[in-house]
Amino acid sequence: MTRFLFCKEGTAVWISHLDLQRMFQRAFNRAKIQIAVTNGFNPHAYVAMALPLSVGMESQCEILDCRLADESISPEEAAERLNRAGFPEGITILKGYSSDRKLRExxxxxxxxxxxxxxxxxxxxxxxxxxxxxxxxxxxxxxxxxxxxxxxxxxxxxxxxxxxxxxxxxxxxxxxxxxxxxxxxxxxxxxxxxxxxxxxxxxxxxxxxxxxxxxxxxxxx
Amino acid sequence: MNREMERILPQVQKPARYVGGEYRQIVKNKNEVDVRVAFCFPDTYEIGMSNIGMRILYGVMNNMDGVWCERAFAPWGDMEEQMRSHNIPLWALESQDPVKDFDMIAFSVGYEMSYTNILNMLNLSGIPLHASEREGLHNIVFAGGTCMYNPEPLAPFLDFCSLGEGEDLTIEIVELYRRAKLEQWDKPRFLREVAKLPGVYVPSLYEHRYAEDGTLSEIVPLDGAPKTVTKRIVQNLDAAYYPTKAIVPSTEIVHDRINLELFRGCIRGCRFCQAGYCYRPVRAKTPETLIRQAKELVEDSGMTEITLSSLSTSDYKRLPELADGLLDYCMPRNINLSLPSLRADNFSDELMQKVQKVRKSGLTFAPEAGTQRLRDAINKNVTEEEVLRSCATAFAGGWSSVKLYFMLGLPTETDEDVLAIADLVEKVWLCWRENTTNRARGVRIHVSTAFFVPKPFTPFQWEAQLPPEEYQRRVQMLRDAFRRNRSVDYDYHAPDLSRLEAVLARGDRRIAPVLERAVELGVKLDGWDEYFDYKKWLQAFADCGVDLDFYATRERPCEEVLPWDSISVGVRKEYLASERKQAYASRITPDCRTKCTGCGANLLYTEGNCDD
CATH class of the missing domain: 3.30.70 (Alpha-Beta Plaits)
Known part of the structure; x- marks a missing residue:
């Protein structure tokens, strides 16, 4: 699993959790990084965010997990590409890394x-x-x-x-x-x-x- | 962001729409720019950010060195309350500076029912409403957009209007302002000079005189202002700026997808349609340009849905070529392509299958009228046979829902025409029964009727709107006719909003005090059911002693001076009058592609030929 640690501050604190998910989908598209999808009847992307943050709160420790379709892209590279492709003001990926620890821990x-x-x-x-x-x-x-x-x-x-x-x-x-x-x-x-x-x-x-x-x-x- | 703002944001719905900061917003150093423009959209963020015109001009102005254009929108009611109770003036999103700090304040006005939002936004900004109360070059308020072809109801509030397509004219305006500011002109001089730019209309340079019967008797240009101001057009759309690196809103907006504009103008000439006449002549982009722009938009925005938007998209000459090119790009990338505003007469099997390859979207037809006679009268050249043939194809292809749009109260409409709508819908239903692949699933036929509003610069600009009671009688008649069929959902509107639209669309300067009074009474966001308050409007009209019927239900004699007579959209008035005669004779006029009927708009197009 590829894990991203990101911050949400400045004007981005007003982006709701739902809008944030959509924003990330577009950011991944801009960075040309595909997320793997499930094989079920209704395929959905392997992506999850830990502990939804209330609107208005800042954070320096948000976590987004996903499975990349192209496993040759390293988490570090993915993080770099996402930041380069651009986010709304106040969102920055601080770190990309692999992790097997479950969010429920x-x-x-x-x-x-x-x-x-x-x-x-x-x-x-x-x-x-x-x-x-x-x-x-x-x-x-x-x-x-x-x-x-x-x-x-x-x-x-x-x-x-x-x-x-x-x-x-x-x-x-x-x-x-x-x-x-x-x-x-x-x-x-x-x-x-x-x-x-x-x-x-x-x-x-x-x-x-x-x-x-x-x-x-x-x-x- | 200042502390006060930060504190009110948690109190309001959808705060993200008030803070800016989106991907691709443009931020400049305010100390290094000469001209700051607050581009105000007189509706909410979700509506305004969906507007292509605003996106184009935002890019055009920010591409100018030394010019910073920012955005402002009408706040929702809860935010307005907070702003007023905390004395926070309206701000622009990028810098969060108050709108009143800006040199120029531009409005994009595409809908009559947003007029009150303009006044309310000026009021929220702490900017004097009347142009005459704003001295000097600071806070020059101007407006563009379709409504500015008759700006008279807003005349006292606007310093000037920018008519037609703004890609070139906006640059000329801002450059002139920059010079005026540098050379410290006074405002009268600036207005005199800006009036010399082709396409700029300065209301204060025209005196409107009225006859005893209340009609307009004369429009007198002052101070050397031109007798007629003609709208501007872009000569070469392939070369024109189109925003392919554009803002991606961080929160959901109304049209949350890529908008690809195929062409401007419309070959059809439906006689009720203001856009059909005002956007002439027809000028298209090439498929090469469009495919390139689509790719740039997809790559830069990360969005996954493209809408092809134009007045009548399926009239795009090279549509098969464009559709193939776009589908080649979109399909492997899972990008949805949707084609709105298809016409029943050329909705082909092949095209439908292409669209369907990517995504099955809704099926919508707008026959507008029930009988062929009335469709001919309005020049909506769709036959019943074509509608049914398209429906048959669609139903056989698996569609099980269709939307049909009509208008009530069109000139020459009779009860027979109204009831024929129900007959046509019945035939669509029978067509479904015969052609569907799955009868058990049923069908939904959504029928919607709008109340016809006569608009300036159409052949019906002299026509009376129906009295609201008569409109309601016709709605009732149609409702009764639909009771028999349970597959039909009939959607109709109260006449109130359309009646006001009719007044504002063809209003003159005497409507201005009504707008001002309405805003005082708390009228705002009229386009939203939650806020539209007809009673307050009626009170405003009563308080100002203005009669709605004079504007809405009165037929204008041909020789009457019209408030918009000092403006030209390129289509000659005589042409509109002859089209009106054609309507009364139920005679159709061929579309521009079949035969040029000499409307006059081609004369604006000096560097090309219509519909080439």
Whole structure:
């Protein structure tokens, strides 16, 4: 399997997952790299992306797997050709390599959440937020396909949270959360802050996915 | 991207359409360019990015040194709300700079119902609506596109109009502006000079005078402006710029495929069709050019579907040769080729099989009218026999669905003509029964009727539109006739939108205050069912004391001065009048390929012969 590590930032963060898939198909065509297709009655391309990223989030660790029709093209060459053929602004392949590890081995991911306070960080917010995530139970509401809006305890899915005030207007949270089945959207951490600490609610948040890990906590490649 | 923008984007649907950054967008250093043009499309990104004209002119302007052309589109309602509540003015996608910072603001106007979007976009940009309120050379607002053959409803808002095909004229305009800016001309001087470019119409240089009965009595050119402005055409399409390295949107648009323009103009002369007269003379690209452009487009974009687009694609003289060449390239690469707007009269078995080799697409016919008499009157030279023969071929070839398009309210239409639509559809159904390879599968016959809108520069430009009540009576009659057949889906529209189209298409300057009032009342995105609000429109007309019937249902006497009389598309007015007489006599006019009937458009084509 050929694996590509790519980043999605700048204006590209607004490209939806579905549009991103189509964008990659066209990028492969431009680079004249054919993806192998399944042999079934309805052939589809051997291509998969790990952990769909929410619209608006940046990432430096997105993973796309595919099987190339022409196996003589090395992953490195494919990556180089794709970058040369061109992407929308903000998408770049960082690395192309072969891997046999399954995407389902991904167990967690680390994201940076930059919380912005237009009128300055409230006094003591940093400490209160840090304490919030020490609680045994933190409930958040989440949209479920089957049941609609549901309440869940997100605490067991939060593996680690570092909270640091960067300057008078920003608090940075670096969170490692469960990924894969099921995943925790880091956005829910901000929702928790808003719900439990209404006075520490940020005016805006920027989220960037920094790294994905396997079950053992090593970077997944 | 500024912080405010970043914060509103998560709140809106499909944010990708507001940020630019697509593959092949053009970014220049704004400090190193002399002229910045904001190319505004008065509809959403998905519509605007599907427009070939916009893509061509974007490339043409950006190919000029020292000129940077960027794009702006009408925001969807949710975005507009966010922009207004956060005081964010409309921005251009490439630099994300406000549109009001641009030297020139160009609109491409192809549909009357986008007029309100033009005003709304200017308003969202914080640019004064009236040309007279914009002083100096900053924010020169101009427009092109088919609607500009009668720009009068927009006259007070536009500094000037660019008529016809813009490949050459746009360059001349921008060059003149560059010089004006460098030499610090005042605006009146620039307008006087730009009016000297063939194809430029400056509304403020024409005074419209009205008679007591409310009709236009005289159009007086001022300050040496020409009496008539004639549209421009491209002489050699093979040599003309065509965008083969073009933007690939990162999000889905309406026509999300490669558009290959085969030719301009149409040989047919359907008497209701504005495009048929306005795009004359017929000029085609060679198959060699087209195949080369198709390859470049496929390779550069990575897209896998090509549409051959022209007014009547199957009239392309060298279609078999082109189809073979394209199929040779497309088939091994799994690229879909689709041929829209096929005519029933020349839809051959062979051609269908070729198209089918790659992909079986929909089957659509537009007989437009139910009886041969009325089809002759509108010069839609399709016979029932041809429609049925094409359908028989298609049904025998495995097709099990067909779309049939008609118009209601055509001049000279009677109840007999209306009911004949149902008869024709019935015959199509019987044809399916006789020819289908699989009767158990059934057939879907989609019938759609549009409400006829008389347009400028057609033989029907003097005609009255039906009163809406009468149109509805005819729709009802047809609905009743279709009840018998369950294989038929009948789709018809309320008359409201077409009635407004009729008013705007043939409107004069007195419509301008209505547009302004409508926008004040919140009218926008009229082309979208979600937003179209006829009540608000009616209120705007009432508030301004303007009578819709004066424009929609009134037949103009031949001698009446028409608002678009200072504009020429090349086709002589006398020719249109004689075609109208032919219509009343139900006499057809041969197509341009069979015989030249002397419309006058050939005189524009100094470097070639029509339809060569």
């Amino acid at each position: 991904i167990g967690s991911l680390c994201a940076r959440l930059m919380m912005e306070y237009d009128n300055g960080v409230p006094e003591g917010a940093e400490e209160r937020i840090r304490e919030l995530f020490l609680r045994e139970e933190i409930t958040a509401s989440k949209h479920s396909k089957k049941k609609g809006q549901i309440e869940i305890n997100i605490r067991p899915m939060i593996l680690d949270v570092q909270v640091a005030q960067k300057n008078t207007c920003q608090i940075e949270m670096t969170a490692t959360v469960q990924a894969g089945e099921p995943s925790l959207n880091p956005e829910l951490l901000v929702q928790a802050v808003t719900r439990y600490l209404p006075e520490d609610r940020p005016d805006a948040v920027k989220i960037r996915r920094l790294e994905v890990f396997d079950q053992e906590g090593n970077a997944f490649r």
